[in-house]
Amino acid sequence: MRNRVTRRIRHTILGAMQRGRFITFEGGDGVGKSTQIQRLAQHLLKHGIDCVVTREPGGTPFAERVREFILAGQLPAHPPMAEALLFAAARYDHIAGLIRPTLEEGRWVLSDRFSDSTQAYQGAAGGANFSALMQLEKLTVGDCEPELTIVLDLEPMTGRARIAERGGGLEVEVDPFEGRDLAFQTRLRQAFLDIATEHSERCKVVEAGQSLDTVEAEVWQHVVVRFELEAG
Ligand code: Z5A
Numbered sequence: 001m002r003n004r005v006t007r008r009i010r011h012t013i014l015g016a017m018q019r020g021r022f023i024t025f026e027g028g029d030g031v032g033k034s035t036q037i038q039r040l041a042q043h044l045l046k047h048g049i050d051c052v053v054t055r056e057p058g059g060t061p062f063a064e065r066v067r068e069f070i071l072a073g074q075l076p077a078h079p080p081m082a083e084a085l086l087f088a089a090a091r092y093d094h095i096a097g098l099i100r101p102t103l104e105e106g107r108w109v110l111s112d113r114f115s116d117s118t119q120a121y122q123g124a125a126g127g128a129n130f131s132a133l134m135q136l137e138k139l140t141v142g143d144c145e146p147e148l149t150i151v152l153d154l155e156p157m158t159g160r161a162r163i164a165e166r167g168g169g170l171e172v173e174v175d176p177f178e179g180r181d182l183a184f185q186t187r188l189r190q191a192f193l194d195i196a197t198e199h200s201e202r203c204k205v206v207e208a209g210q211s212l213d214t215v216e217a218e219v220w221q222h223v224v225v226r227f228e229l230e231a232g
Helices: 002-018 033-046 061-071 080-104 115-124 130-141 156-166 182-198 212-227
Strands: 022-027 051-055 108-112 148-153 203-207
Touching: 022 033, 022 115, 022 182, 033 051, 033 108, 033 148, 033 212, 051 080, 061 080, 080 108, 080 115, 080 130, 115 130, 115 182, 148 182, 148 212, 156 182, 182 203, 203 212
Parallel strands: 022 108, 022 148, 051 108, 148 203
Antiparallel strands: none
């Protein structure tokens, strides 16, 4: 009897050890998420940690189709909750089709945006009902919550300038989300900071106005501390 219990405990511990880790990157437009997520993936690979980099909306064929639809622009006016439901549909598929199976294989998942983006864009900045969003998140995400969220914080004008520069300073096509006004972007920034304060165990804020290398080093430091890795 005692042996069976010991075996079960060992099995549970091994299972937990082998499960991959789930990290998300959040923040407003042009804060540097895509750049930093790739840099983090390189650090992890150097440490022998296999990871999958993904994004939201997107990550599975269905969710990528939803992404195309949402970001194509020219959508007729619609309530923010309708938008939240679209993002949630994409997320549900992303979790079922990519995030959960990858974690169960023991690989890490790094996602460029996740459910905090819905809270911030459609909720705090967009005006969708908060408790309805919480219910939606519970239904969509369940227990598949990230263990660490890096919130890149940047003054909105700088983010905008970076996006313009990325397009070579030319008239670039901005998606409908990037086209929103400065007041929206300011509410958005505050929304991410509020989420980070409310979930201070999970979220770490990094000042994204610093150089690329400094931001990278700070992100890496948070990962090292959170998952007890060897630095370097
Ligand atoms: N959205 C939503 O409303 N609700 C949701 O639930 C979800 C999403 C999941 C997705 O668009 C949109 O969907 C997004 C929110 C909404 N709205 N917007 N905008 P996306 O995926 O196309 O866009 P994004 O997520 O905002 O990412 P982005 O615009 O591509 O920016 P980024 O990934 O954060 O930044 P980057 O591409 O890494 O960097 C931008 C440029 O800045 C680039 O040229 C870099 O080289 C440069 N950069 C980055 N860091 C630095 C530093 N430190 N110094 C100098 N230059 C830098």
